[in-house]
Amino acid sequence: MTERLDGRQAPPADAAGGPSTGPAAPPSKKSRLGPSPAVAIAFLLPAALLLGIWVVYPIVYSLFRSLFDATGQGFVGLGNYATIFTDSGMLTTIRNNLIWVVVAPIVVTTLGLIFAVLTERIRWATAFKLIVFMPMAVSLMAAGVIFRLVYEENPDRGVANAILTTVHDTFSSAQGYPEARPREGDQSQVADQNGAVVTKQPAQAGQPVLIPIVGVRPEFMPSDAQPARAPAAGDGLAGTVWFDFTPGGGGVNGAVDGSERGLPGMTVEAVGSGGEVAATATTAEDGTFQFEGLPAGSYTVRLPQSNFEASYGGLTWLGPTLITPAIIGAFVWVWAGFAMVLIAAGLAAIPRDALEAARIDGASEWQVFRKITVPLLSPVLLVVFVTMIINTLKVFDLVFIIAPASVQPQANVVALEMWRVSFGGGGNQGLGSALAIFLLILVLPFMIMNIRRFRRGDS
Amino acid sequence: MTTATVPAPSRLEAGAPRRGLAGRIVDRLGSGVVQVVMVVLGLFWLVPTLGLLVVSLRTTQVNNAEGWWTVFTKPAELTIQNYANLLGSGFTASFWNTVLITVPTTILVIGIAAMAGYAFAWMDFPGRDTTFLVVVGLLIVPIQIALIPVASLYGGAGIFGTIPGVVLFHVAFGLPFAIFLLRNFFVGIPASLLEAARMDGASEWKIFAQVVFPLGKPAIASLGIFQFLWVWNDMLIALVFADTGNQPMTKYLQSQMRQFGSNVDILSSGAFMSLVIPLVLFFAFQRYFVQGMMAGSVK
Numbered sequence: 011m012t013e014r015l016d017g018r019q020a021p022p023a024d025a026a027g028g029p030s031t032g033p034a035a036p037p038s039k040k041s042r043l044g045p046s047p048a049v050a051i052a053f054l055l056p057a058a059l060l061l062g063i064w065v066v067y068p069i070v071y072s073l074f075r076s077l078f079d080a081t082g083q084g085f086v087g088l089g090n091y092a093t094i095f096t097d098s099g100m101l102t103t104i105r106n107n108l109i110w111v112v113v114a115p116i117v118v119t120t121l122g123l124i125f126a127v128l129t130e131r132i133r134w135a136t137a138f139k140l141i142v143f144m145p146m147a148v149s150l151m152a153a154g155v156i157f158r159l160v161y162e163e164n165p166d167r168g169v170a171n172a173i174l175t176t177v178h179d180t181f182s183s184a185q186g187y188p189e190a191r192p193r194e195g196d197q198s199q200v201a202d203q204n205g206a207v208v209t210k211q212p213a214q215a216g217q218p219v220l221i222p223i224v225g226v227r228p229e230f231m232p233s234d235a236q237p238a239r240a241p242a243a244g245d246g247l248a249g250t251v252w253f254d255f256t257p258g259g260g261g262v263n264g265a266v267d268g269s270e271r272g273l274p275g276m277t278v279e280a281v282g283s284g285g286e287v288a289a290t291a292t293t294a295e296d297g298t299f300q301f302e303g304l305p306a307g308s309y310t311v312r313l314p315q316s317n318f319e320a321s322y323g324g325l326t327w328l329g330p331t332l333i334t335p336a337i338i339g340a341f342v343w344v345w346a347g348f349a350m351v352l353i354a355a356g357l358a359a360i361p362r363d364a365l366e367a368a369r370i371d372g373a374s375e376w377q378v379f380r381k382i383t384v385p386l387l388s389p390v391l392l393v394v395f396v397t398m399i400i401n402t403l404k405v406f407d408l409v410f411i412i413a414p415a416s417v418q419p420q421a422n423v424v425a426l427e428m429w430r431v432s433f434g435g436g437g438n439q440g441l442g443s444a445l446a447i448f449l450l451i452l453v454l455p456f457m458i459m460n461i462r463r464f465r466r467g468d469s
Numbered sequence: 470m471t472t473a474t475v476p477a478p479s480r481l482e483a484g485a486p487r488r489g490l491a492g493r494i495v496d497r498l499g500s501g502v503v504q505v506v507m508v509v510l511g512l513f514w515l516v517p518t519l520g521l522l523v524v525s526l527r528t529t530q531v532n533n534a535e536g537w538w539t540v541f542t543k544p545a546e547l548t549i550q551n552y553a554n555l556l557g558s559g560f561t562a563s564f565w566n567t568v569l570i571t572v573p574t575t576i577l578v579i580g581i582a583a584m585a586g587y588a589f590a591w592m593d594f595p596g597r598d599t600t601f602l603v604v605v606g607l608l609i610v611p612i613q614i615a616l617i618p619v620a621s622l623y624g625g626a627g628i629f630g631t632i633p634g635v636v637l638f639h640v641a642f643g644l645p646f647a648i649f650l651l652r653n654f655f656v657g658i659p660a661s662l663l664e665a666a667r668m669d670g671a672s673e674w675k676i677f678a679q680v681v682f683p684l685g686k687p688a689i690a691s692l693g694i695f696q697f698l699w700v701w702n703d704m705l706i707a708l709v710f711a712d713t714g715n716q717p718m719t720k721y722l723q724s725q726m727r728q729f730g731s732n733v734d735i736l737s738s739g740a741f742m743s744l745v746i747p748l749v750l751f752f753a754f755q756r757y758f759v760q761g762m763m764a765g766s767v768k
Contacts, residue, residue, distance in 0.1 A: 045673045047594035053673070054600075057585035057644050064641030065607055068618035075617060125510070131503050138507055140755070142514045147751035147758070148744045149702030151719040155740040156517045158729060159524055159537075166536050169520055343514065351759055400609050407704050411726060428613045433709050439617045446613040457606045464605050 069450065076443035090444035103422040106334050110405060110423060114338050114345075115398035119391055121342065122349020126357050127379070129350070139354070143347030150344065154411025157340040161327035161412070171324025178322045187230055187273065188320040193222040193254050197264055205315035208281075212308035218242075219249025219311045222264050223273060226253050231271070236296040238272040248300040249311060251276045251293050272297020276317050280309040328413070330420040337412050337421060341405065349394045356390030357383070396456055403452050424449055525551055525737035532733050551738035560739050562714075563721035566632065567743075570707075570717055571700045574636050578643040578696050579689055585644070586651030586685075587677050591663055601652065607645040615642070616709050623710065630712030638710055639700050647692050650764050654688035655681055691761030694754050698747050718743045 079086045094100050125142060129135040145153060162168030165175040192200040192207040200209050200221050213219045218241045231253070238252030252272045254263060261267035276293040280301050288309060289301040327336040360383065368378050384391075406425040413421035422430075424445055432442025523537040526547045540547065555561065588594070589601050619638060623629035628637075658681065666676045682689070704719035711720055722739045725732045751758060 044591070044593040047592075049673050050588045050592035050594040050597075053584045053588035053592065053677070056581045057648060060581065060637070060641040061604075061607065061644055063622070064615055064619060064638060065610060065645075068615035069610070071618035072614050128503055128507055131500060132507050138511050140752075141511050143755075144518070144748065144751065145514070147698055147747040148518070149704070149719060149747070151702070151704045151722060152521075152740040152744045155722070155736050156521045159520055159733075159737070160517050167532070169516060169536065169538065172536055172538070343517065346514075348762065352763065355763060404611050404613075410704075411723065414729070415727065425611070425613055429616070429705065429708065432617055433620075443617055446611070446617065449611045450614050453609050453611060457609055460608060461602050461605050465602070 072443040072446050072450075075440060076447050078440045080438040080440050082439065086440065090441045091448070093441060094444060094448060099419060099422070100427070102420065103424055103427050106421065107403065107423050109334055110338065110341075110402040111399055113335075114341050114402045115395050117338070117342050118345045118349050118398045119395045121346045122353045122394060123384075123387070123391065125346065125350040126353040127383070129354060130357065139347070139350065142350055145344045146347050148344075150407035151411055153340055153344050154408055157336075157343070157408075157412050158328075161336055163324065163326055163328065165324045168324070168327070170327060174324045175322055186320050186322075187223070187226055187276075187318055190223050190226045190230075190273075190318055193224050193263060195263075198222065199264060203312075205318060207313040207317075209311045212283075213247060213249070213311050214308050215247045215304070215306060219247070220264065220266065221249060221251045221278075221311065221313065222254030223251060224254055226255075226273065232274055234295050235271045235274055237268065238266045238270045239296045239298055240266045241298050241300070246300055246302075247280060247289075247304055247309060247311075248298065249278075250297045251278065251299065251313065252297040276313055279312045279314060280304055281312050282307070282309055328417060330417055333413050333417050333421040337405075337408050340408050340412060341402070344408075345398060345401065349398070352394050353387060353390055356387050360386050396459065400453055400456055403449065424452075521737055521741055523547075524733060525741045527551075529731070529734045533730075551734040552742070554734065555738050555742065558735065559721055560718065560735070560742070563716055563718045564742065566711070566715055567701060567717035567719075569632055570635050570639070570711075571697055574639040574643065574700045575693055575697045577636070577640045578647050579693055581640065582644055582647030582651050582692070583682055583685065583689065584677065585648045586655050587681050589648065589652040590655035590658075591681075592673075604645050604648050608649060610642075610645075612638075612642055612705065616705075620709060630710065630715060632711070632715050635706060635710045635715070635717075638706050639703070642706075643696050643699065646765055647696065650692050650761065651685060651688055653764065654685055658684050687757070687760070688764070690754065691757040691764065694750055694757050695761045695765070697750065698758075701743075701747055 075082070076090050077085060077087060079089070094104070125138075129138055132138065148156075160168060160170050163171060165171040192198065192202055194201065199211070199219075200207050207221065207223070209219060209221070220240070235253075238250055240250055241248040250266060250272065252266060252270055254270060255261075256267050256269050261270060272293065272295060274293055274295045274297065276297075276299070278291045278293060278299045278301075279287045280289045280291075282288045289304045291299040291301050293299045325332060327333070364382055364386075365378055368382055369375075373381070404425050405423055406429065409418075409421050409423050409426050410429075418426075428442050428445040428449065430436050431445060432439050436442070520537050523540045524532055526549065527537065527540070528546075528548060528550060531546050589597065589604075615638070620629060623634050628634040662680060662684075663676060666680055671679075702719065703717075704723060707717045707720040708723065711717060716724075718739065722736060722743065725735050725739070729736065
């Protein structure tokens with residue numbers, strides 16, 4: 011077995027629509043009227059010069075430079091490398107890279123696989139593929155601006171929080187009444203207790219409980235609120251929560267007047283003498299509530315504090331906690347199309363017979379997928395996965411653009427820190443070189459893997 | 470196949486009718502769910518870019534007051550004012566700088582890599598295979614490794630901050646992929662074609678220029694579009710090696726990021742301008758784009 015790279019096999023370029031006149035005739039030494047090595051060197055010279063000066067020499071230079079301090083005069087040995095692993099800011103950076111490397115490739119590859127499989131089952135597969143693949147053509151800078159807009163915290167501006175709050179409000183009936191408070195005073199039936207509203211006297215079944223609330227800001231008044239109605243004295247513990255305010259004046263404090271409106275969506279609790287919550291109810295559009303299945307006895311009726319908190323406003327995507335997951339989201343948006351297209355090509359190459367045979371033998375779709383499709387796809391999945399690992403290690407633009415300046419320390423990654431330390435105001439090219447070498451060492455295993463795989467595939 | 474022959478017929482007969490009916494119902498249901506899921510996913514991928522477009526077509530005041538999705542009820546608020554403002558800003562110059570960096574880089578990479586790829590594919594010289602393995606290794610070298618050394622080289626040569634400096638850096642880092650792609654393509658050219666030309670006494674340069682290069686068009690197209698997009702979209706190299714007078718769009722827009730809130734008008738319209746040409750290229754040449762991507766991943 012020689013290590014010649016003569017391309018006895020169909021080369022990868024076949025995928026690029028290479029001359030498809032069967033397997034390429036191997037250029038063997040005997041049949042070749044090759045030119046002299048001098049001609050070959052002439053053809054290679056421009057590339058060799060560029061690669062030598064711009065790529066190979068810098069690797070050597072960086073290795074040496076990383077052993078010196080910021081001035082380039084003082085030899086510090088491995089001191090710069092020690093800094094990488096001890097400085098607290100650097101450790102955050104490395105931790106972030108670790109999160110990136112663990113999370114992003116898995117998510118991208120999985121999504122790519124799901125997309126590739128599902129596109130086979132829709133008629134508009136081409137349109138879907140174009141849409142998902144499109145971000146590949148967009149610069150990471152533009153993708154960064156796109157996601158700065160998506161992640162704006164105000165749900166009236168950022169589409170991410172707009173969706174979250176809409177979904178949240180759909181599933182949660184609890185309405186927020188921030189700044190609302192009970193009508194206080196000796197005459198009042200209710201009082202404030204650590205932000206919650208409680209009845210002063212224990213309530214019993216048959217006596218309607220009146221809970222007057224004031225200070226409801228107009229913008230928080232639900233549009234579906236109906237005129238308040240005092241519950242009829244009947245069986246069971248029931249009552250009304252209402253906005254005890256008559257527009258235009260008039261009305262009796264603490265009494266349900268005709269023009270006053272109920273407060274829907276309030277959570278009401280019946281609290282027993284031991285302090286335990288015996289039952290929970292929610293007010294209707296006219297503000298009335300009724301406890302179902304409550305044992306007879308006397309209870310304090312309470313509106314818990316949660317009723318008076320501001321409504322849900324979404325997540326702080328660009329804050330210190332969520333910034334890395336948020337940027338990974340943008341990364342997934344950019345790269346899922348790449349994974350999908352590569353995996354879809356692999357999928358198309360799977361012999362249909364194998365799948366059909368398994369289906370005829372009674373295998374479920376999931377079994378076919380698990381036991382046949384995925385194993386046959388594993389070489390492609392590996393290529394996608396490894397490509398994504400390399401990309402996450404080099405991630406720079408997205409972090410730089412999406413993370414606001416104040417949050418950049420929490421979002422930092424090695425590639426960005428390298429730039430910051432050396433050019434972005436850090437002024438320490440010794441440490442910068444050490445970071446660059448560190449990055450090179452991180453991709454080294456994949457470099458070796460590429461070379462090995464290429465040799466195996468080509469000889 | 471042979472292992473399944475004996476039990477298969479009975480199972481087929483027994484299972485076929487049930488599977489036919491129930492299976493079809495499940496398929497219908499399943500395909501309905503799949504349709505919905507795919508529409509939602511498609512929206513996830515479409516909406517962010519759509520948002521950028523709408524934001525770029527509204528004034529800062531409108532953008533600060535309400536979400537871009539209100540455009541569906543208030544289309545009258547759309548305006549091209551932001552784009553008109555771009556014309557008078559530093560953006561225009563940065564757009565041309567991007568062109569001046571991208572076009573020469575793409576041409577140089579194609580020319581230099583095609584020559585090297587031809588040598589690797591069809592010429593014999595000592596150490597050829599080892600050298601090519603080095604190129605394969607260089608495919609994924611992070612560009613960070615070269616920023617500091619090349620910056621000091623450029624300082625000495627007096628081209629730091631200039632467009633030629635940026636171009637040469639891009640060319641060098643574009644070469645490993647380009648050589649890899651083209652060499653693998655050229656290897657597939659039928660040997661008889663080249664041998665016939667050599668027998669006729671054609672010079673290597675003539676064979677390269679008149680036989681190999683024209684035959685390599687599909688791969689060269691893939692490489693060209695890839696290289697173009699890569700350089701057009703670069704920010705890191707520009708940040709380091711292009712000074713303010715020579716900066717491409719990415720660097721110009723980055724410099725506006727600090728006041729994101731008040732610069733949304735410039736940033737959104739500028740970012741959208743920067744992605745119009747890549748998107749046009751992408752839609753026009755998606756076939757080559759995909760092919761280049763497939764050939765580029767080492768299998």
